[in-house]
Amino acid sequence: MPTLYQDPRSGNCYKVILTAAHLGLQIKTIDIDVTSGLTRKPEFLSKNPNGRVPLFELDDGRLLPESNAIIWYLAEGSPLIPADRFARAQMLQWMFFEQYSHEPYIAVARFWLTFVSKEQLRAKEHLIPEWHAKGNAALGVMEGHLKKNDWFAADHFSLADIALYAYTHCAEEGGFDLKSYPAVGDWLARVAATRGFVKMGKAV
């Protein structure tokens, strides 16, 4: 059975869990606490030189890091990847948007405000206004799209929705006010009603 090295509190890891659950795939999970420093130790670095989870290990030992690449691999040939060429590119557009314009502010604010001690937070505290400004800009871009569309690409549930759900649904843990984004709220409910949906931190 393929193995997911994950921290169950990580939205990037949760994307893999959501994709596997939706597709009915069985995967084994090995939990790693990212705050322990284990992902920067030689044993883990020999598996992923970039020192991050999620890391996906196939039955034959081949290794694949990067959350959005892992869910692409799992979903190939399924309706989670649109059949139309332009819609497929739009799905990737939102997945790159998630990693560049969304995660570095929304996930990072949640991490520092929720998972580290107040003492450790002090060194990063001056960055909170920038995280909130840029995270709210990303939520605003999503709100604008979701006012006119039920899903991010191809008029149906796809990997773009899974990628963006992972850290949006728990954005309030990073100090964001989701009530200001009603179309995002409606979309979060639509995603939570999809086949096989599991909450964050649950096993597949």
Add this chain to the structure above:
Amino acid sequence: MPTLYQDPRSGNCYKVILTAAHLGLQIKTIDIDVTSGLTRKPEFLSKNPNGRVPLFELDDGRLLPESNAIIWYLAEGSPLIPADRFARAQMLQWMFFEQYSHEPYIAVARFWLTFVSKEQLRAKEHLIPEWHAKGNAALGVMEGHLKKNDWFAADHFSLADIALYAYTHCAEEGGFDLKSYPAVGDWLARVAATRGFVKMGKAV
């Protein structure tokens, strides 16, 4: 003819130029100076609410932002996207690595050290050590891969090489020392010898 809205100094825009040139595709370019603030004005935001170049416009008016999604769209069906499922996922792995672990440090250091006034730089100066530490970490991960492989995925030139070439070849403008990464240097020369290669800032 499809249109690329670009700043010719932007590596993200250069990826689209490189892909089109390699594939022999004709595209029109419209230059926008990102330091002018034009990409955050209503006229441009109506085309890309995320306010960034590159932005690609098809003949029928459909719009696609995000550099790595645009080059995916252009390259579908060509050898720039590996035919093997796992190799395709590995290509995407490196493209997400580029946007998350490479561009935010290497491209951002180059932008602030090369394209803005010394006065404007002063507000960001304290970030230079972090940009250099994380950018060198990314170059180290690339060096480790390229010591054992000629290309990033599938043992041949792919979109992963184009995505990573764009800001690596000019990393010295951001204060990085490429002489410390000899395998990266050899790979840069291999990319520059591929079919249709054009230098940054040239028309297709």
